[in-house]
Amino acid sequence: MKAVQQAFAICFQGIDSAASALVALLDSTTSSHAVKVVEEGPGTFSLESDKRDLSVDSSPLQFRVLDDGRIGSMNREIERVMRGSRVQLILQPARFLFRSLELPQRASEFLDGIVRAQIDRLTPWLASEAIFGWSAPNAAGSDRISLTLAATAHDLVAPLAQAIADLGVRSISVSTTLPDSHSMVTVYERKVQTAVAFGRIRRMMVVILAALGFTAVMSIAAAAIFADRLDAEFTELSRQIAKERVAARGVTNSPVSARRTLETRKQETPSSVMLLEKLSAILPDHTHLVELQIEGRKLRLIGLTRDAPSLIGLIEQSGAFTRATFFAPTTRSTAEIGERFHIEAHIESTPQ
Numbered sequence: 356m357k358a359v360q361q362a363f364a365i366c367f368q369g370i371d372s373a374a375s376a377l378v379a380l381l382d383s384t385t386s387s388h389a390v391k392v393v394e395e396g397p398g399t400f401s402l403e404s405d406k407r408d409l410s411v412d413s414s415p416l417q418f419r420v421l422d423d424g425r426i427g428s429m430n431r432e433i434e435r436v437m438r439g440s441r442v443q444l445i446l447q448p449a450r451f452l453f454r455s456l457e458l459p460q461r462a463s464e465f466l467d468g469i470v471r472a473q474i475d476r477l478t479p480w481l482a483s484e485a486i487f488g489w490s491a492p493n494a495a496g497s498d499r500i501s502l503t504l505a506a507t508a509h510d511l512v513a514p515l516a517q518a519i520a521d522l523g524v525r526s527i528s529v530s531t532t533l534p535d536s537h538s539m540v541t542v543y544e545r546k547v548q549t550a551v552a553f554g555r556i557r558r559m560m561v562v563i564l565a566a567l568g569f570t571a572v573m574s575i576a577a578a579a580i581f582a583d584r585l586d587a588e589f590t591e592l593s594r595q596i597a598k599e600r601v602a603a604r605g606v607t608n609s610p611v612s613a614r615r616t617l618e619t620r621k622q623e624t625p626s627s628v629m630l631l632e633k634l635s636a637i638l639p640d641h642t643h644l645v646e647l648q649i650e651g652r653k654l655r656l657i658g659l660t661r662d663a664p665s666l667i668g669l670i671e672q673s674g675a676f677t678r679a680t681f682f683a684p685t686t687r688s689t690a691e692i693g694e695r696f697h698i699e700a701h702i703e704s705t706p707q
Contacts, residue, residue: 394446
């Protein structure tokens with residue numbers, strides 16, 4: 356019975372995912388117009404849209420947001436323009452915290468992970484408590500890039516975005532302008548699903564699931580009849596396999612055999628002291644290890660150095676290690692001297 360419940364739970368999760376995908380496909384194939392919602396001042400917003408006929412009414416479209424996050428009264432023209440639109444909400448830079456970052460050129464491939472991992476250090480919020488984005492990277496000298504991070508608390512922006520989404524928009528994004536620049540940075544994006552379409556598609560899939568579920572239940576009931584017999588056969592087979600293994604190994608469980616196993620494991624396991632002594636001879640004086648991990652034949656090194664790429668060649672040439680490579684990006688921080696590297700290598704043999 357528990358297996359049936361788990362199966363149905365997985366099926367309903369799949370239905371929700373499939374329904375969401377279909378709604379997203381319908382949204383992408385349906386044309387929609389763009390609307391800019393610009394924050395003019397505290398609690399005051401104006402609309403810019405190509406859908407509006409300015410020859411009929413040229414008065415500005417504005418609305419206010421109350422202190423509790425709700426949108427105040429607005430005329431029907433605003434509701435008509437917003438319905439089914441792609442909204443770009445442009446907030447004042449005063450709502451955001453800006454930080455400049457300088458990273459190695461190779462970090463451009465991992466910007467999302469690098470920035471997310473440092474949000475709690477660069478801002479007063481955790482990554483789960485903040486919404487953030489960054490500008491396009493610019494060259495900053497030899498093999499370096501620079502970018503500007505914009506971040507703010509999720510609770511300060513999410514209620515406003517939700518209030519606009521409730522007006523029937525198709526999608527909404529939140530942006531701001533970088534200080535001393537006209538460049539825009541997007542910090543939040545959301546596709547607003549149509550609840551009616553989602554519910555209709557979900558109900559249709561549930562009917563199909565019910566038909567398939569009936570067949571599955573009948574199959575499970577038939578399988579349950581033979582479950583006890585199969586369990587008994589499996590237990591007997593396991594017992595015979597265990598008996599044959601004991602016979603093949605002889606006195607495997609004897610104290611002498613256990614001692615030999617420990618001796619063999621000791622001889623095959625690399626010596627941490629010898630590895631550390633070998634590394635101290637390989638690594639240059641400007642390199643400092645922060646962490647050393649040995650997992651079987653795998654060696655991991657984390658530390659600081661002036662020239663991280665040169666360490667790969669030094670480790671490979673030692674003869675004791677092979678397949679040396681970086682398992683995480685090399686980064687540079689203003690609080691640290693040198694580059695922080697993450698190197699992984701295979702221990703070929705225990706250094707003598």
